[in-house]
Amino acid sequence: MSDTLEACVIGAGAAGLAAAITAAEQGVRVVVLERQARIGQSILKTGNGRCNLTNDAIGAALPLGTYRNQDFASNVLGRWDAAAVRAWFDERGLMTEADERGWVYPRTRMANSVLDVLRHRIAELDVELRCECQPEHVESAGEGFVLHLASGESLCSRAVILAHGGSRSVDIGGLSYQETAPILGPLGTDTAAIRGLDGVRVSAQLSLSRNERELFCEYGELLFRNYGLSGIVAFNLSRYARRGDHISIDLFPEDTEDGLAAFLGARRESLGGYDTQSFYDGMLHPRIGRLFRDSYANSHRLAHALKHWQVRMNAAPKPEQAQVLRGGYQVAAFRADRLEAYDYPGLFAAGECLDVDGPCGGYNLHWAWASGITAGYAAAAFSSSRFPSD
Ligand SMILES: Cc1cc2nc3c(=O)[nH]c(=O)nc-3n(C[C@H](O)[C@H](O)[C@H](O)COP(=O)(O)OP(=O)(O)OC[C@H]3O[C@@H](n4cnc5c(N)ncnc54)[C@H](O)[C@@H]3O)c2cc1C
Structure with missing residues (x-):
């Protein structure tokens, strides 16, 4: 495949941007495909515009059952707990602070600040953004994947990270999927x-x-x-x-x-x-x-x-009033340590498109960042056929 991309991320929300930054920091050329006209729009709506990005309770003593499919998620959360995610943001320029409940926000209390920091890093790393670009179908082909776009064109990529959020907007033939239901709403x-x-x-x-x-x-x-x-x-x-x-x-x-x-x-x-x-x-x-x-x-x-x-x-909550869609790709189809599909080497998933969700208080965005970073490292390692030294 002469025109094959090294790593392609589907979706420029919290998980997709964290994944793209991480993979690019490992030296991989990353392309992000976003169906909307602008990246990161879902981040701006969070926490009433203030973005409750994580929760200090996410650490070693996380009570059982906090997350759906916590056994699976804990492989990621064990490495990327609240302190690690706050440090990740800090290193990239975002100052954060927790309120008296341990809910963590940008110090500015503006979701825009979170997106600004991610955007600056994406630009610095030369990550290619293709907005108004929507892959509808992904199939495994040779040494990578073919992504069929809504425009009728197609792209080839060695590694693909699914980070398209809660709705089932991409068809991946054989990956088992749990139908979605709206949660975290009135x-x-x-x-x-x-x-x-x-x-x-x-x-x-x-x-x-x-x-x-x-x-x-x-x-x-x-x-x-x-x-x-x-x-x-x-x-x-x-x-x-x-x-x-x-x-x-x-x-x-x-x-x-x-x-x-x-x-x-x-x-x-x-x-x-x-x-x-x-x-x-x-x-x-x-x-x-x-x-x-x-x-x-x-x-x-x-x-x-x-x-x-x-x-x-x-x-149940109406979909337009719910913060999260429960369901998504079934976790049993993925390796918990690097979020790679067992049956499709080189295909990774992160964020809400996986069947993992948590309560209010920063737990869902935390999962998006932590799983995005994990998938970003793993995709970079796959794409360059090596694994991180840590
Ligand atoms: C009103 C509201 C407030 C919230 N507040 C908080 C909060 O304060 N704290 C918290 O932890 N959680 C909060 N959440 C939940 C949180 O926003 C989600 O858990 C999180 O955004 C999931 O991140 P994600 O990257 O997986 O998905 P998303 O943020 O949904 O991003 C997915 C991206 O993929 C794009 N996309 C979808 N399909 C395709 C396709 N086929 N091709 C290309 N692009 C595609 C979408 O346009 C989107 O940009 C809130 C949710 C809502 C709705």
Whole structure:
């Protein structure tokens, strides 16, 4: 193949740009193909424009089940934990800082800064960018791959890195694929129990159960919508929820039910002649207080209601509201250490196109950077038929 490229990256999002920079830093000539008119547009939308790029909790003690397919992902995350990814960015000019939860942002709190740093490095390394270029089909041929573009042209490349994100926009014949489903977004629920609360924010503990088995329990920010539940804790719950599952909202997770009942009884006594609404004022959002008006007289009934407020999930997040598409290339088809397809030597994958996802807080972008860097090293080694000395 005389015109064969050394390494081709499909997709210029977080994973693709990290992969391209890494492979180019190893001395490989890299071409990035991006279907949009500009690179890195998905990065700009993250973290409400501030880009929560990693989380300091991603290290040796990462709790089991934080990531989907964590056994597979941990091969990459063990080497590229939060400290390593922050150092990678630091070396390339991006200053980062963590908030009190350990969520890491660029120091400027601007997603643009992340993209600027990646763009400068891409230019410095002479990585070739081809925008508005969309490979639709990749097939293995001879000593590499042929990429058939939407324009009708085709390209040949010795190594290919798939980094096209969550949607299945490229056809790779024999690679097994898990159909995608939107996660990390607002959930539809029955609305009778939360009527009138659209826009109300609280801190609460949400638990999810199916057939009386608890599948998820987390404390965090909850936002009521007229169709259901939003906010970070609801987004995280959406990774586990199915239609028909029970969601229980605990507004006082710091108290036992008996302790809360005793507190409510004492409050009623100390506030003496107050009416029902005044009893709730200063304790609950007024609109939530109104919903619990009928339970006011009985402290035990009210404590139970405030700790076991029940709604039923009836709709998954809409794709346009979800942060991540769960699913993608099945991880069993890839070597966990270098993200190379077992059946297609020279074909690598990184980021959301693999069936790995994490909760809110920088975990998904972290996976994109860490897997992109890993695939970039491996593709460079493959393309130049050597492996990194480290
Ligand atoms: C609103 C929003 C906010 C988010 N905030 C955060 C956050 O703060 N922290 C966090 O960790 N995660 C966040 N996420 C999730 C995070 O953005 C993704 O996990 C991450 O961008 C995945 O990176 P990726 O490179 O794998 O895919 P993408 O970022 O989706 O990039 C894929 C790229 O490939 C291109 N492409 C697709 N198909 C083709 C093709 N056939 N040919 C050429 N190009 C193609 C796309 O145009 C795109 O540029 C957020 C997501 C959303 C939607």
